[in-house]
Amino acid sequence: DSTFDFTDNSHRRYNPLTDTWVLVSPHRAKRPWLGQQEAPSKLEIAEYDESCYLCPRNLRATGSKNPNYGSTFIFPNDYAAVKLNQPGLSQGRGNDSERDQLFKTSSVEGNCYVICFSPKHNLTLPLMMHKEIVRVVEAWISLYRQLEEEANQGKPFKYVQIFENKGTAMGCSNLHPHGQAWCLSTVPNELMKEFTSFKKFQDSFSKHMLDSYMEIELSERERVVVENDSFVVLVPFWAIWPFETLVVSKTHLPSLKEFNAKQQSDLAAILKNLTTKYDNLFSTSFPYSMGTHQAPLNASEEEKKISWFHMHFYPPLLRSATVRKFLVGFELLGEPQRDLTAEQAAERLRTLDGITHYSENLD
Amino acid sequence: DSTFDFTDNSHRRYNPLTDTWVLVSPHRAKRPWLGQQEAPSKLEIAEYDESCYLCPRNLRATGSKNPNYGSTFIFPNDYAAVKLNQPGLSQGRGNDSERDQLFKTSSVEGNCYVICFSPKHNLTLPLMMHKEIVRVVEAWISLYRQLEEEANQGKPFKYVQIFENKGTAMGCSNLHPHGQAWCLSTVPNELMKEFTSFKKFQDSFSKHMLDSYMEIELSERERVVVENDSFVVLVPFWAIWPFETLVVSKTHLPSLKEFNAKQQSDLAAILKNLTTKYDNLFSTSFPYSMGTHQAPLNASEEEKKISWFHMHFYPPLLRSATVRKFLVGFELLGEPQRDLTAEQAAERLRTLDGITHYSENLD
Ligand SMILES: O=P(O)(O)O[C@H]1O[C@H](CO)[C@@H](O)[C@H](O)[C@H]1O
Ligand SMILES: O=P(O)(O)O[C@H]1O[C@H](CO)[C@@H](O)[C@H](O)[C@H]1O
Numbered sequence: 001d002s003t004f005d006f007t008d009n010s011h012r013r014y015n016p017l018t019d020t021w022v023l024v025s026p027h028r029a030k031r032p033w034l035g036q037q038e039a040p041s042k043l044e045i046a047e048y049d050e051s052c053y054l055c056p057r058n059l060r061a062t063g064s065k066n067p068n069y070g071s072t073f074i075f076p077n078d079y080a081a082v083k084l085n086q087p088g089l090s091q092g093r094g095n096d097s098e099r100d101q102l103f104k105t106s107s108v109e110g111n112c113y114v115i116c117f118s119p120k121h122n123l124t125l126p127l128m129m130h131k132e133i134v135r136v137v138e139a140w141i142s143l144y145r146q147l148e149e150e151a152n153q154g155k156p157f158k159y160v161q162i163f164e165n166k167g168t169a170m171g172c173s174n175l176h177p178h179g180q181a182w183c184l185s186t187v188p189n190e191l192m193k194e195f196t197s198f199k200k201f202q203d204s205f206s207k208h209m210l211d212s213y214m215e216i217e218l219s220e221r222e223r224v225v226v227e228n229d230s231f232v233v234l235v236p237f238w239a240i241w242p243f244e245t246l247v248v249s250k251t252h253l254p255s256l257k258e259f260n261a262k263q264q265s266d267l268a269a270i271l272k273n274l275t276t277k278y279d280n281l282f283s284t285s286f287p288y289s290m291g292t293h294q295a296p297l298n299a300s301e302e303e304k305k306i307s308w309f310h311m312h313f314y315p316p317l318l319r320s321a322t323v324r325k326f327l328v329g330f331e332l333l334g335e336p337q338r339d340l341t342a343e344q345a346a347e348r349l350r351t352l353d354g355i356t357h358y359s360e361n362l363d
Numbered sequence: 364d365s366t367f368d369f370t371d372n373s374h375r376r377y378n379p380l381t382d383t384w385v386l387v388s389p390h391r392a393k394r395p396w397l398g399q400q401e402a403p404s405k406l407e408i409a410e411y412d413e414s415c416y417l418c419p420r421n422l423r424a425t426g427s428k429n430p431n432y433g434s435t436f437i438f439p440n441d442y443a444a445v446k447l448n449q450p451g452l453s454q455g456r457g458n459d460s461e462r463d464q465l466f467k468t469s470s471v472e473g474n475c476y477v478i479c480f481s482p483k484h485n486l487t488l489p490l491m492m493h494k495e496i497v498r499v500v501e502a503w504i505s506l507y508r509q510l511e512e513e514a515n516q517g518k519p520f521k522y523v524q525i526f527e528n529k530g531t532a533m534g535c536s537n538l539h540p541h542g543q544a545w546c547l548s549t550v551p552n553e554l555m556k557e558f559t560s561f562k563k564f565q566d567s568f569s570k571h572m573l574d575s576y577m578e579i580e581l582s583e584r585e586r587v588v589v590e591n592d593s594f595v596v597l598v599p600f601w602a603i604w605p606f607e608t609l610v611v612s613k614t615h616l617p618s619l620k621e622f623n624a625k626q627q628s629d630l631a632a633i634l635k636n637l638t639t640k641y642d643n644l645f646s647t648s649f650p651y652s653m654g655t656h657q658a659p660l661n662a663s664e665e666e667k668k669i670s671w672f673h674m675h676f677y678p679p680l681l682r683s684a685t686v687r688k689f690l691v692g693f694e695l696l697g698e699p700q701r702d703l704t705a706e707q708a709a710e711r712l713r714t715l716d717g718i719t720h721y722s723e724n725l726d
Contacts (some may be wrong), residue, residue, distance in 0.1 A: 171689025326534025
């Protein structure tokens with residue numbers, strides 16, 4: 001046969017957000033696996049764990065005591081990656097000498113927060129009620145607003161990266177349902193790359209890249225996983241992780257701050273649906289890293305124009321609850337490589353139940 | 364105190380090879396770890412394993428039988444990520460419409476190889492003799508030459524990525540000492556980024572970036588780990604992984620093909636020294652992904668000018684044989700973050716024994 005088959009032949013796909021490529025080797029999913037096995041999720045965990053530093057009323061490593069919180073709880077990370085009030089760093093002499101070119105550095109200030117999603121130690125987003133997830137979205141919004149206000153009062157806050165690492169496979173060190181928010185005086189790499197790409201596309205087509213992309217995906221439907229009035233979830237054409245998804249707002253919302261009540265509720269609903277599908281895929285508590293990409297704090301009109309709220313989900317599992325994809329040698333030195341197509345992943349996620357969690361069918 | 368302290372204050376460093384930044388949070392290494400534990404290495408493994416598909420004389424999954432090889436052994440990967448002879452992919456209509464911009468794709472052909480380093484199942488580079496590692500370097504060179512010849516005869520080979528994933532933490536599925544070589548019809552992302560940066564630097568300073576960088580590092584010595592006549596190992600200023608290193612040739616060698624006998628021997632010697640230090644760091648068989656960056660196959664004079672042979676080592680361990688660094692939520696969504704400085708890592712590696720392996724001191 002001489003027709004190119006995207007489900008069998010190797011090809012590269014371009015990621016227009018980051019201006020990089022991914023190698024797709026769809027025939028490769030068949031190889032045997034004798035490597036590392038992930039721990040499958042435990043189902044029997046208590047609602048309260050006296051040794052957990054995130055449970056209500058417990059002591060944290062630094063000696064602070066958690067309040068008896070009833071829904072969400074935000075507090076400054078006891079081991080923050082960035083801090084406020086550090087000495088200034090005198091900049092190099094410019095960019096003219098070879099040394100200046102090769103040893104560029106700048107100071108980064110900021111603050112890091114932990115956001116507990118629920119007082120119950122044994123929950124995860126898909127196991128929480130819709131109205132409880134709405135509280136999480138509200139917590140993100142209130143933090144975003146608070147940080148903007150503090151920036152107005154002089155704090156060096158430029159961007160806040162909200163994210164969740166779920167599961168030990170994604171470096172999470174505490175099962176208690178929680179995410180983080182790192183607020184920095186600089187705009188991180190990935191955002192800078194996206195903003196640059198969005199700006200270029202906007203200049204060429206007088207349209208936001210995600211608007212244009214979503215329009216095509218919603219008409220072709222091959223990579224759409226689920227949608228509601230305000231959001232669509234899809235496996236991007238250029239996905240790297242096996243079941244990577246993109247959650248995109250259907251209208252132009254630069255950041256969480258612009259969400260109305262209906263949009264807040266719709267985001268919570270689609271997150272519950274997506275994470276339920278993920279858990280149902282391999283009947284396990286599905287690990288992932290996920291987070292928001294949105295406008296910088298106190299964005300200018302120009303920054304708002306090129307910002308479009310979306311979330312990325314990067315889940316590592318490939319073939320089962322215990323076999324993950326490793327992005328290692330070739331991926332780190334050459335380029336990311338995946339073993340099934342975005343369309344194959346989307347179809348599996350689309351057909352999965354997003355309402356009933358697999359654990360409800362176990363006795 | 365109002366002086367900026369690079370060993371305590373958060374800062375960003377620029378990676379001039381890939382035009383990206385890394386966030387350095389040196390104070391963060393102190394946080395407790397309750398997350399995933401890696402398996403420490405086993406010391407009691409037999410020289411021959413009858414269930415290993417890489418050991419001499421054994422059968423592979425596809426039914427081929429390995430020869431009774433005595434030093435190295437190269438064969439085509441039974442589960443190759445790219446293949447020869449697939450149907451052509453008609454290109455999109457150009458780059459003018461929104462759809463063309465968002466759904467760029469191209470066919471990738473090529474071939475993948477496995478390179479067994481030794482017939483002995485229980486060896487690793489640091490446990491092999493210098494002269495045995497010279498055989499590995501020779502195997503890489505002979506493969507590079509063979510691929511160039513095949514390309515001359517019409518095979519679509521443009522670049523060969525030689526690498527090793529060592530240890531289950533880096534996705535390795537077989538302990539038997541081996542690496543891989545993926546030969547593609549395209550030049551992967553990471554190489555393209557480096558070539559672009561090298562070209563720009565060369566145009567500005569009439570000098571190769573790595574030449575200039577090495578010169579500065581060799582005079583300042585803060586980040587140098589070890590050197591010999593032909594190579595230097597250093598922790599790059601912009602390192603991401605905790606104990607990441609760069610092995611750079613001291614003179615302009617575009618690829619392995621240009622190595623003379625002394626340089627081949629010196630590369631083997633410095634690889635033995637570096638991997639011995641790595642194993643001695645946490646008294647374990649130290650996992651990593653490593654590989655070569657060099658000139659494309661049958662490089663033009665211009666390509667040779669901007670290519671400079673070097674190797675990257677990306678090892679995940681952070682604090683002990685069982686606690687690794689996870690590059691997850693913030694890293695994937697924002698930018699890479701590290702918990703100790705490049706200088707701290709270099710000092711630890713520099714002072715470690717690179718001659719005697721820790722296992723020789725155990726009974
Ligand atoms: O080819 P292997 O060793 O089976 O596979 C390993 O290395 C490959 C190249 O880095 C990765 O794509 C795989 O995820 C990893 O498990
Ligand atoms: O902050 P945590 O949950 O302790 O740490 C986890 O997330 C961080 C942000 O992605 C990473 O830098 C750490 O490597 C990871 O273990």
